[in-house]
Amino acid sequence: MAHSNLKDAKSTKNDEFYTQYEDIQREINAYLEYNPDVFKGKTVLLPCDDPEWSNFTKFFAQNFENFGLKKLISTSYATESKKIKFQQLSFFEENSPQFDETKTNTHGKIFTLTRDSNKSGSIDIDDLEWHYLEGDGDFRSEEVIQLRNEADIIVTNPPFSLFREFLAWIIEADKKFIIIGNMNAITYKEVFPLIRENKIWLGNGFSGGNAYFRPIGENFANYANGVYDDKTGLVKFRNCCWFTNFEHGRRHQPLSLMTADDNIKFSKHKEIRNMGYCEYDNYNAIEVPYTDAIPSDFDGIMGVPISFLDKYCPEQFEIIELSRYLQDGQGMSQQFVDDYYAQGNTGQISAGHPDLCYYDKTGKAVVPYMRILIKPKGATK
Numbered sequence: 001m002a003h004s005n006l007k008d009a010k011s012t013k014n015d016e017f018y019t020q021y022e023d024i025q026r027e028i029n030a031y032l033e034y035n036p037d038v039f040k041g042k043t044v045l046l047p048c049d050d051p052e053w054s055n056f057t058k059f060f061a062q063n064f065e066n067f068g069l070k071k072l073i074s075t076s077y078a079t080e081s082k083k084i085k086f087q088q089l090s091f092f093e094e095n096s097p098q099f100d101e102t103k104t105n106t107h108g109k110i111f112t113l114t115r116d117s118n119k120s121g122s123i124d125i126d127d128l129e130w131h132y133l134e135g136d137g138d139f140r141s142e143e144v145i146q147l148r149n150e151a152d153i154i155v156t157n158p159p160f161s162l163f164r165e166f167l168a169w170i171i172e173a174d175k176k177f178i179i180i181g182n183m184n185a186i187t188y189k190e191v192f193p194l195i196r197e198n199k200i201w202l203g204n205g206f207s208g209g210n211a212y213f214r215p216i217g218e219n220f221a222n223y224a225n226g227v228y229d230d231k232t233g234l235v236k237f238r239n240c241c242w243f244t245n246f247e248h249g250r251r252h253q254p255l256s257l258m259t260a261d262d263n264i265k266f267s268k269h270k271e272i273r274n275m276g277y278c279e280y281d282n283y284n285a286i287e288v289p290y291t292d293a294i295p296s297d298f299d300g301i302m303g304v305p306i307s308f309l310d311k312y313c314p315e316q317f318e319i320i321e322l323s324r325y326l327q328d329g330q331g332m333s334q335q336f337v338d339d340y341y342a343q344g345n346t347g348q349i350s351a352g353h354p355d356l357c358y359y360d361k362t363g364k365a366v367v368p369y370m371r372i373l374i375k376p377k378g379a380t381k
């Protein structure tokens with residue numbers, strides 16, 4: 001099977017995708033721009049990060065003094081426990097008196113940075129001190145849970161196959177975080193309510209929406225055309241984003257939008273230009289198939305693609321619901337459709353379809369891919 005995105009990577013259970021240094025730097029800079037003291041005096045935990053492979057550890061260790069960190073903790077996962085095995089003997093381990101042949105494959109490691117341990121005059125990556133963990137370094141293990149509890153901030157690109165669990169692990173401890181995930185995680189029943197309540201949101205984002213990762217230990221021929229580049233050794237995923245509960249500037253920049261009339265005259269989208277907006281047949285809202293086609297002067301509820309969240313400014317819009325959760329957390333049910341007619345409604349309805357539906361201007365029934373229902377802040381309808 002060819003991978004074309006993160007979801008496919010998840011289905012083959014490969015978790016070995018390593019994040020680019022520039023992407024980490026660009027993202028973290030967005031939080032520092034908003035609040036230069038965001039890391040000052042804080043303990044940062046990187047719970048899926050071996051310094052040999054992880055640019056998260058390199059980046060935070062190199063910036064330890066710049067950021068005014070109190071402590072950096074980075075833990076790694078044992079080779080034997082990984083879904084895709086690859087030789088992980090690291091520079092730190094190989095050259096250390098602590099190296100233990102009986103533990104190297106089965107134990108996780110913990111790397112901490114608090115001081116200028118090599119007396120070089122500055123605190124940097126060479127000052128990392130390490131030892132083997134008791135267990136394999138699973139973030140769910142008691143010893144890593146203790147580290148989570150000690151930390152103020154958790155930052156990483158977690159295993160793709162365990163994203164849901166990983167986010168829950170952060171939320172249950174009420175920690176600040178910056179993590180990478182699949183855009184579709186927005187739609188998880190554990191995640192969407194947090195987004196709607198403005199408890200978590202999307203981060204600043206990958207440049208141009210393209211996330212490049214270094215895959216390790218895989219058969220790269222499995223990737224769809226254009227995903228793996230054998231010149232760079234990187235895979236490109238379009239459906240990746242950062243999730244966080246730290247403020248950043250882009251989140252507060254309102255979208256610049258045209259009025260409904262101007263969209264109908266000038267929109268670059270053929271579904272809107274000279275056509276106008278369709279109303280859902282089974283919900284009191286209009287269908288807006290593109291974020292840039294949101295009309296600036298509509299005072300009610302609109303269904304927009306989930307990618308809207310990348311442009312969501314909480315001062316401009318309010319999130320009402322995700323279409324799939326409109327009824328009973330299951331989407332629009334047959335019961336809804338039955339009630340619709342029982343209440344004397346006579347319009348057409350795509351009977352039984354478990355999601356929003358509308359009839360386009362040619363009369364064709366359309367069920368759009370999942371929509372987020374939003375309304376302008378302070379809307380009266």
Ligand SMILES: C[S@@+](CC[C@H](N)C(=O)[O-])C[C@H]1O[C@@H](n2cnc3c(N)ncnc32)[C@H](O)[C@@H]1O
Nearest residue numbers: 015017018019048054077137138139157158159
């Ligand atoms: C997507 S990779 C990212 C690695 C690194 N954080 C980065 O961004 O470059 C996820 C990492 O988590 C590790 N991992 C997988 N399952 C884990 C678990 N249960 N606990 C801790 N780490 C795990 C994988 O071996 C892999 O190294």
